[in-house]
Amino acid sequence: MQEAATPPVFIHVATSRAVDPVDAVREAAQGITAADTCFILAFVPGEQDTALVARTLAEELAGIPVFGCSSAGQITDRGYESDALLLLVFPKQHFRCSSLLLSPLLPLSTTQIAAQAQRHERKFRRTAGWKRLGLIFADGLSRQEDLLVSTLETVLGDLPVFGGSAGDQLRFEETFVLHNGAAHRNAAVLLFLETNLPFSGIGFDHFLPAGAQIVITDADPDARKVFEINGAPAAREYARLVGCDVLDLSPMVFAENPLLVQFNNTHYVRAISDADASGALSFMAAIDDGLVMTLGQGQEIIRTLQTGLEIRGESGARPDFILGFDCVLRKLEIEQKQLEQAVSDILRRESVFGFNTYGEQHCGVHMNQTFVGVAFFPPEERNFH
Structure with a gap:
């Protein structure tokens, strides 16, 4: 009780x-x-x-x-x-x-x-x-x-x-x-x-930066969509980076493996909401061509x-x-x-x-x-x- x-x-x-x-x-x-x-x-x-x-x-x-x-x-x-x-x-x-x-x-x-x-x-x-x-x-x-x-x-x-x-x-x-x-x-x-x-x-938040830098190489900032990461199709490259099959991408995978951007010596989460049929990733905050990011590693929530x-x-x-x-x-x-x-x-x-x-x-x-x-x-x- x-x-x-x-x-x-x-x-x-x-x-x-x-x-x-x-x-x-x-x-x-x-x-x-x-x-x-x-x-x-x-x-x-x-x-x-x-x-x-x-x-x-x-x-x-x-x-x-x-x-x-x-x-x-x-x-x-x-x-x-x-x-x-x-x-x-x-x-x-x-x-x-x-x-x-x-x-x-x-x-x-x-x-x-x-x-x-x-x-x-x-x-x-x-x-x-x-x-x-x-x-x-x-x-x-x-x-x-x-x-x-x-x-x-x-x-x-x-x-x-x-x-x-x-x-x-x-x-x-x-x-x-x-x-x-x-x-x-x-x-x-x-x-x-x-x-x-x-x-x-x-x-x-409960994330720290982990792994190598990631570069957004093709994006639509107005729609918060990313088409390419590191010169490869976004969803496929993201799935490779987090170690899963692109078909297994889900809200839970996105929640546990966000991308981080550094601003004024602080890392902020740029969460992914979904992957569409074309392989683009939709984000819930600002994104742009050339943005350098890193995967976030979760700490004990x-x-x-x-x-x-x-x-x-x-x-x-x-x-x-x-x-x-x-x-x-x-x-x-x-x-x-x-x-x-x-x-x-x-x-x-x-x-x-x-x-x-x-x-x-x-x-x-x-x-x-x-x-x-x-x-x-x-x-x-x-x-x-």
Whole structure:
């Protein structure tokens, strides 16, 4: 029997496992009041009708801003789940929020997005003694997250931005973001937050570079497709490098054997989503001709998760909660290795809540097979007045 997790103090967590979207919203929304609530983050199961969920949330929670996205899985008070509507309720006592819908992402105008983000950030009135951060939720099938987050990093200066790409449980068909009572495709939601809670960013994966360098010799950057690696057909060469037959390539093989790219002395995962009939490989983050990469060698995923989440505040306090964006390919590997219960126990113990993504955003970089998050700590005594 699972040990009961200690619920967070400074946000309210609501879930529903009802299959019907309307029933799920009504169950999860019970007891949430506009008088106390600043905003809500909603992470919707990829199997549910996200547009219907968005409309029903607007009806049931009139007057409360709701943001979020469709998800490839949820991180709830039970740990990993796949079919739970998750609502994270952020109270006015500790949070202020302003939102911006960025649409369309394709075609992406960096000039327009830069101007919108700067203008919106300047209009967001500052509260003395409170600190700021940004959250970004992007359509996970737009293929524009790399350019989007690098643009935001450039124009927003010292504002830290964290986020994840909307998913749909590895179907790669439709992903949505939520804003103003509607579900949007080809869009992103940028949230500017102020909080009187101390916070700290988190970002880690479980791969180290291994083996010889690999060169992308033919690619379509816009489509994130690679046709040749080392001058050979991409899928065939990749299969040779990982030691399997090209016919045996699968999401599990891709999850355990990603390619890594080095940037600012740090290696980032460039995950492969699939191999098509022509032998091309589709990637979940930026790719280009001439890019030099290496195979990633996986480390023990339980140990790296425990180490990555052992974050403490300046006073040594544990986080009250961690808002987590965890790549769906990590979840896939964990499930295949039958580690789901062990990982869920860790997530529950560390008060992690969030969703499984099609990519993560941190420090101006869009990456894959990474855990990105924000740890929020109990406020200092002066903030209670």
